[in-house]
Amino acid sequence: MEIAHSVLLLPETLLFAVVAFITYLIGILAQELSKGFRRAMGISATALAGKVGGWANAVGRAARTLSVPDSSGQQIRSAVKDAVSDRYAERGLPVRASLCFPVDLLEDQLESLSMQLWHKAPDQYHETDRLAAESAFRTGVSLPLLVLGIELGILGPWWVALLFLAAALVLLRQARVLEGERRALLATALSQRLAExxxxxxxxxxxxxxxxxxxxxxxxxxxxxxxxxxxxxxxxxxxxxxxxxxxxxxxxxxxxxxxxxxxxxxxxxxxxxxxxxxxxxxxxxxxxxxxxxxxxxxxxxxxxxxxxxxxxxxxxxxxxxxxxxxxxxxxx
Structure with missing residues (x-):
């Protein structure tokens, strides 16, 4: 209680910095839990949009963007297909044969290409590492931010919780976009033969x-x-x-x-x-x-x-x- 009282006596700017730093630490510790929260929001948002009406349906449609593939998804699929057709053509295999290759299996293995870039294309590797770090940070902070908003909404105005919820959803969306950009960069590296x-x-x-x-x-x-x-x-x-x-x-x-x-x-x-x-x-x-x-x-x-x-x-x-x-x- 004495620690809490001392913290409340701090200047407002310093108090905000302390709260932000604590939120950051909680985000790092709860990163895996936040990843689960991100996946759950992506799944439940679609169900929400289909089951409720009125203003809640609008919220569901907004949240559903978490589960909708962004433009990087098309870029990934296109780059992987180009890589497959290029390798097949190099061996003199017909287009019909390349169309049988399950490209989604190759998309699932894009993460394994990262270390190859470390040797062959350091600049691309550093870029993928940066995107991964930024995505992980946003994912890690989202759940603690939501919890903090709920606590402030209970102690103060209810709309504060909505603001923090909106901020958490934005962070999750940004994390998804950044992860998509990273995977698109790895797929492009595959198509350009920077990785195999x-x-x-x-x-x-x-x-x-x-x-x-x-x-x-x-x-x-x-x-x-x-x-x-x-x-x-x-x-x-x-x-x-x-x-x-x-x-x-x-x-x-x-x-x-x-x-x-x-x-x-x-x-x-x-x-x-x-x-x-x-x-x-x-x-x-x-x-x-x-x-x-x-x-x-x-x-x-x-x-x-x-x-x-x-x-x-x-x-x-x-x-x-x-x-x-x-x-x-x-x-x-």
């Missing part, structure tokens, strides 16, 4: 060794990419490409034909043969099992009573069967 992804390099190298024909279809390239992911030890990428290969079958089969099942099994058999030729019985078994499951779903969907009535948009019976079959197949 082991996943991308290993995938391209394996695809070149497989020596597939330029005329090879997308289904075979997806299976080949799965083989490359397996060799690179990327389990998520392997499972993803196996699922994508099974989904690709739905784009090749005409579900309005009487022999659509035979078509589907023929395409699946081609995929499993490629996997077995490269000593991957696990992948061949996965595709066979997922194909059987997809065929069962399509039969159930297309044999339902009056399937045409389930889609009332003026399509012919043949078009409805194609759509229903494709949608049922892709529900992996």
């Amino acid at each position: 992804s082991q996943l991308l390099a290993g995938t391209v190298r394996t695809l070149e060794e497989l020596n597939l024909l330029q005329s090879t279809g997308s289904l075979e390239w997806q299976v080949a990419t799965a083989i490359a992911m397996e060799k690179a030890g990327n389990v998520d990428g392997y499972d993803r490409m196996i699922d994508d290969a099974v989904r690709e079958v739905s784009e090749l089969v005409n579900f309005s034909d009487a022999d659509w099942e035979g078509q589907a099994r023929a395409y699946a058999d081609g995929a499993t043969t490629l996997l077995l030729d490269h000593r991957d019985p696990k992948g061949a078994d996965l595709i066979s099992r997922k194909t059987d499951e997809a065929i069962s779903r399509v039969k159930e969907a297309t044999q339902a009573p009056q399937p045409v009535d389930s889609i009332d948009d003026g399509l012919s019976a043949e078009a409805v069967l194609k759509r229903v079959g494709r949608e049922a197949w892709r529900r992996i």
Whole structure:
């Protein structure tokens, strides 16, 4: 109590400085908790905008900007795609093959490129480090600032809490933008060959060794990419490409034909043969099992009573069967 009383006797400017410094220290200590608060605000803001009306809905829409990707997201995706197409073209692989590469997996690995910049491009590394520090600072301060605002709102005017809430949301938004800028800088470094992804390099190298024909279809390239992911030890990428290969079958089969099942099994058999030729019985078994499951779903969907009535948009019976079959197949 004596310490609190002594603090309150300080001049206002000095008292504000003390409060600001304490807030800064709390922010550093609670940085991980603040990161969770930032993620929670990004998720809950969307739900808030959809469930309440009036002025609260306006607040929800404003807060929802925390969960909406900024322009750097497009820059990241574009730079990563450029890097993928460039590495594929360098090895003489067709564009069709590069389109099968899961670019989102590469985006998730951008953080690992930072240390490469430290050696090859110090200026870019220092810039990414600065952006990371500024983002972390804003994230760390946001939650303590909100707590301080609530306390002041309880002790004084209620609108003080709203001001501090607005300040916390602004800081969270700034942190998100800065993090986006940092990731965009790393993606640009990848596209400019200032850094290299082991996943991308290993995938391209394996695809070149497989020596597939330029005329090879997308289904075979997806299976080949799965083989490359397996060799690179990327389990998520392997499972993803196996699922994508099974989904690709739905784009090749005409579900309005009487022999659509035979078509589907023929395409699946081609995929499993490629996997077995490269000593991957696990992948061949996965595709066979997922194909059987997809065929069962399509039969159930297309044999339902009056399937045409389930889609009332003026399509012919043949078009409805194609759509229903494709949608049922892709529900992996």
